[in-house]
Amino acid sequence: MSSARSERTVRDRIERRILAIFGLSTVLLLLGMFYYPVGTVFIEAIVVDGSATISVFLDILRDPFYFGETARLFAGESPGWDLFRPGRELGLVEFTAWQAVLSTLASLALGLPLAYLLARFEFRGRRTLRSLTILPFVLPSIMVAVGFVATFGSNGTVNDVLGLFGLGSINMTGTLKIIILAHAFYNAPLVARIVAASWETVDASAVETARSLGAGPLRAFWDVVAPQLYPAVLMSAALTFVFTFGTFPIVLALGDLSLATVEVWVNRLIGRFNYAEAAGLAIIELAISLSVLYAYLRYEAKQSNQARGVRPLPRKSLRPASRSPRELLPRIGLGVYSLIALVVFVAPIVSMIYASLTGPTGFTLDHFQFLIERQTGGADFQIQPWPAIRNSLVFGFATLLVALPMGVTVAVLTTRKYRGRKLVDVVTMAPLAVSGIIVGLGLLRGLVFGVEIAGYRIFVGGAIAIIAAHAVAGYPFVVRTVAPGLEKLDPQLLESARSLGASRARALLDVELPLVWPGVVAGAAFAFAISIGEFSATIILAEGANQYTMPIAIERFIGRRLGPATAMGVVLLFVTSLSFVVIERIGGEHSGL
Structure with a gap:
């Protein structure tokens, strides 16, 4: 009896703190997957050979390759009328x-x-x-x-x-x-x-x-x-x-x-x-x-x-x-x-x-046949179709496992009234303002190349870094689809559940999430689609890890032969559409949770 009561007490304590645990986990994930990598990019630009300097920025601003005649302004010169000359390079x-x-x-x-x-x-x-x-x-x-x-x-x-x-x-x-x-x-x-x-x-x-x-x-x-x-x-x-x-x-x-x-x-x-x-x-x-x-x-x-x-x-x-x-x-x-x-x-x-589906002689399946034959290798192309499809699907569903809990947690945190809520909203939505190139470069220079902690150098594999980049890009869309529904819920529903003894986490799982489930499913579909189509960060992180995805395969194909590129594009369209249907069906079956 005492053991059962003790177990129930521990469970109640966990339930009471589950949101805090998820919130803290989300903050730590953001620090590791976004703020630390982006911070390394900033440091890379201002710390050269161990010394802080703005020489990198000054060199770029003064370089005509980057700023044309305007570079002369940054160099302290006067470009005169050349700055407004029609047709200038x-x-x-x-x-x-x-x-x-x-x-x-x-x-x-x-x-x-x-x-x-x-x-x-x-x-x-x-x-x-x-x-x-x-x-x-x-x-x-x-x-x-x-x-x-x-x-x-x-x-x-x-x-x-x-x-x-x-x-x-x-x-x-x-x-x-x-x-x-x-x-x-x-x-x-x-x-x-x-x-x-x-x-x-x-x-x-x-x-x-x-x-x-x-x-x-x-x-x-x-x-x-x-x-x-x-x-x-x-x-x-x-x-x-x-x-x-x-x-x-x-x-x-x-x-x-x-x-x-x-x-x-x-x-x-x-x-x-x-x-x-x-x-x-x-x-x-x-x-x-x-x-x-x-x-x-x-x-x-x-x-x-x-x-x-x-x-x-x-x-x-x-x-x-x-x-x-x-x-x-x-x-x-x-x-x-x-x-x-x-x-x-x-x-x-x-x-x-x-x-x-067409070629010089009319209807044909040769382009899809090429993708199948490409599985055995060849000198012209370096990316095999099936691994690219498999990687895209694996990264997509792995992104869901990370981005969906993060997005729901942030949606809950940003729809509750407390001091500092606007700051939380800004901090958690910052990935929307930062390009995938910066995130990818930061993950490459930070986590993939290794982080030294207490004398040990910790490396993160390319596949994990890609999932992190995809999750950072996808979870804000989960927030934006779930948060409006939570804001519109009648506060009395939550108060009634709490008055009946439900913990904050239990009220969220049993009352709030079922009512905003369509938004959760829509957010999951968005996160998955963004992962499937993400290109900017992926192309940076995939090179060394040999973890190519369908978008990268299409980019490589399109530069050589249009037929295989269109065939892979159709495969990507089919996979994306099918995944949307699967996610919505699963969401519909569990809408009563």
Whole structure:
């Protein structure tokens, strides 16, 4: 009897402290998998030969290769009018910023009409279309790159269509245009979701008041609606700039060294074992990205006192009520936009599947046969397909085992009211602001090369480092899908469970998590998809460990033969889709826990 009571007492104590244990474990994991590696990158850039110095940063800032004519400013010289000379050659950092600006403008041009369609019109399938705008975020970027080559390359589907009409062929591969289009594929849906959500909060009564005072539809839009959309447009533009400024796999697969961006060059420096310069360049990139986000946040803080309406604008039918130009022109514009959207958003995926199943003589399975035969080796390629598929799956499910508990724990910690909660939120969400290149370089230089503790040098294998990098990239998305559900729960549910004697951990397991289970499953799917498609950190960590994944295999194939690259892309698409179904089915079966 005494033994049973003692065992129950120990169990109760563990239950009472289980959240604290998970919280502490999450902090330790973050320190080991993120903050320590990122810290080593900073140290690598400011400590040279055992002495603290900023010479690495100064050398980069003064190097015309990186900053063009602007480098003369950092060197204390005056570039004069050369700085504004049209057509002057841009430095690497300048070009990276320039392509990010162009990509942002393209994303806005494709995303704003979609936001207008979703926010202002009611039609069958609108909710489905809105849901599909999340699809680009779960598609591996290297797979999309293969799709764009299959669409806009010399033997792409666009040229097949042009040939039917007797028109000349095009080849956008290796040009800035295809990179900008691929960036828009990813970021235009982000623009659409953010701006559409803001558009739906515009106060209808304010527009009606403007109309009653004599303002026409366009004047009412520019004076009432547009000012309320500016913050959302700027937010989406800032995020798009940051995402495209840190671009890596898209440029690596679709461009060449003449179109290299900062992250592509950082990867090249790592390959040359020039770690100090790579670290310094990566930190400069991070500083620029954070500066853009900080500038936007300052703007948002100034706009925070703007009132939001509670009665949204009524949506209109896609069918025009009359044949007047005011009714027809917007719908004609949306029809033209739909054709463009089909080419940009749908054609790359369809073209990839089509190219994997066709050859010079028509339908064929030769490309998939090549992947099977490649298992026996060969001189042309260094990556075998099956190990790459196996590694991707192993890393994906291992990432789930790490990222899911971390994400749920952080979601709980950031949705409870206590002093310092905002600090916890910032500290735990920091991985969203740091590129995979920096994390990968930090893990390589820190854990993979070894850490000396108490006279012993501890090494972490490449596979474990890859899982750590994937978990760091994936767990914030678990937080963002679980935390909103926890915040919306009625506090009385938790209080009732606690009043009946349930510990905090038991109340979480028995009451809260079952109610937000769809968010947990969605977070698991996101984490898995991000792991499957992660490229930036993986390519750094996989080289020495020979732990290649499907995205790396696709990148190697695409540089030699498009057929095998499209076949591997289809395999990646199938594996990702199947894994989503499995995760959702498992989540559904356990939704009553």
